[in-house]
Amino acid sequence: MTETVGDYVLRRLRDWGVELVFGYPGDGINGLISAFGEADNQPKFVQSRHEEMSAFQAVGYAKFSGAVGVCMATSGPGAIHLLNGLYDAKLDHVPVVAIVGQTARSAMGGSYQQEIDLQALLKDVASEYLVEVNVAQQLPNALDRAFRTAQSRRVPTALIIPADLQEQEYVPPQHAFKQVPSSPPSTPRTVPLPPEDEIARAAELINAGNRVAILAGQGARNATEELMRVADITGAGVAKALLGKDVLSDELPYVTGAIGLLGTRPSYELMRDCDTLLIVGSNLPYSQFFPDFGQARAVQIDIDGSAIGMRYPTEVNLVGEAKATLRSLLPLLERKTDTSWRETVERNVADWWATLRDQAMLDADPVNPMRVVHELSERIPEDALVTADSGSSTNWYARNLRMRGRMRGSLSGTLATMGAGVPYAIGAKFAYPDRPAVALVGDGAMQMNGLTELATIARYWRQWQDPRLVVCVFNNHDLNQVTWELRAMGGAPKFEESQSLPEVPYAEFARLVGLDGMTVDDPTDLGRAWDAALTADRPTVLDVHCDPELPPIPPHATFDQVKSMTEALLKGDPNAWHVLTQGVKTKAQEVLPSAR
Structure with a gap:
């Protein structure tokens, strides 16, 4: 034929x-x-x-x-x-x-x-x-x-x-003028390495430092062991760009977590106080979250030469694959004998996880969104695939979810588009049909397109060896991230006409298309709901009714941001008193150790 x-x-x-x-x-x-x-x-x-x-x-x-x-x-x-x-x-x-x-x-x-x-x-x-x-x-x-x-x-x-x-007949290219052939499909692997003298310069710079910080991005994903060895020798703390959240386990005591707008306090402190910075496979765009210009001497490793030196004034730039470049660098590094910097980093990390735990357990009306991810983090399988959408729920994914084992996670990092969480999870399940998946999605993104893709899940889930795919909806009837941005960046109160969302019974919809669905409006039921969803025989939607007034304000919020939020509340924000009380309770866990 x-x-x-x-x-x-x-x-x-x-x-x-x-x-x-x-x-x-x-x-x-x-x-x-x-x-x-x-x-x-x-x-x-x-x-x-x-x-x-x-x-x-x-x-x-x-x-x-x-x-x-x-x-x-x-x-x-x-x-x-x-x-x-x-x-x-x-x-x-x-x-x-x-x-x-x-x-x-x-x-x-x-x-x-x-x-x-x-x-x-x-x-x-x-x-x-x-x-x-x-x-x-x-x-x-x-x-x-x-x-x-x-x-x-x-x-x-x-x-x-x-x-x-x-629909026409295929005719291959001929050995003829103005026709171009091709070679059989292949995937040749190249491992580019920087010159030896540049690697030596990088080692010299790092060896001269006393307080070393590492920023790891998604480009370091294949270099986990090498990153751990570098951190061990140099006594460094390691912050992770959001796309690199799964590069290193959060069980490591020197891993400070996410950095940037959704970042953690220990990552902020790591960059604030370091004197040496090693950037590996990251193109984090927010230069304000790096050390002050001139404060730290810096080395950057990236496979893409066009991304080198774009975010911080680096002294040594190594264009090469992360794993191979770090392997070449390791023998030249000198072990730090003064452990005070590492001890400070680890103490900050331990305090931060305790703070997050306490913040997650604060009372809310009805459910504290931080507790949703905290309870998940306590019981998520070590081979889980996690996707997050764009919105206030992304803050809790970034800060509260502890990566460990073979867990993988991703989201729309640079475009930060809404609506990627559920389809990402479907793509992840087709990549690894034998592993469980979890999508953390706001109700805005769920209404935008997540609901319709539940029908796609219903169509295909029986083809996956492991049927578990949990879609967790943070249901707060608010386009919450933008509401907080209006308050904290624009000094404007919440505008109900643009921000409020209609009521949708997400769990009921899931059951209508043949999936499981559970509604949670009592925080004491969260653990049991996650246990049930993570052991279900089919994909499950958790519809969690969350308090929209738990502030996703970063721990390093500027005075101007706090001032703008206060002005917004004074201008007649419809939920001003609840916002104020929840914000005070949340921030108290960070600044008052006695509150714990």
């Missing part, structure tokens, strides 16, 4: 080891969809409820698996819907290949239905590689370059294939 262009695309995807394509059908990709049928659904087509969710699922799959995520959409509106997920991939440096349909070639330029300029649409998000395939002979080179570019540069790439071409 004649092999069509659509058939060839799927064959080449299989050659690349692609097992899953996240997508949504449409007539702009009919030739590709029919090829899935001819290929007995190999690779597997995973149908979301919306193309944006397909892109997020591909990003989540790529983040957790380390493989290239693949998403597919029809022309026009389908391609437009992919954009948010593809930008999420671009900003978090995630390899994703998008395959998009286009109007038939004979109709292009005729203002045909669903015809838009896809190259103009995608040229920014897929700036590293974007191509429209107009003859079959282009295909091998175009598709292979899309994969090789996505892999090597950790970016999204895009392939546009007109609808009529998909």
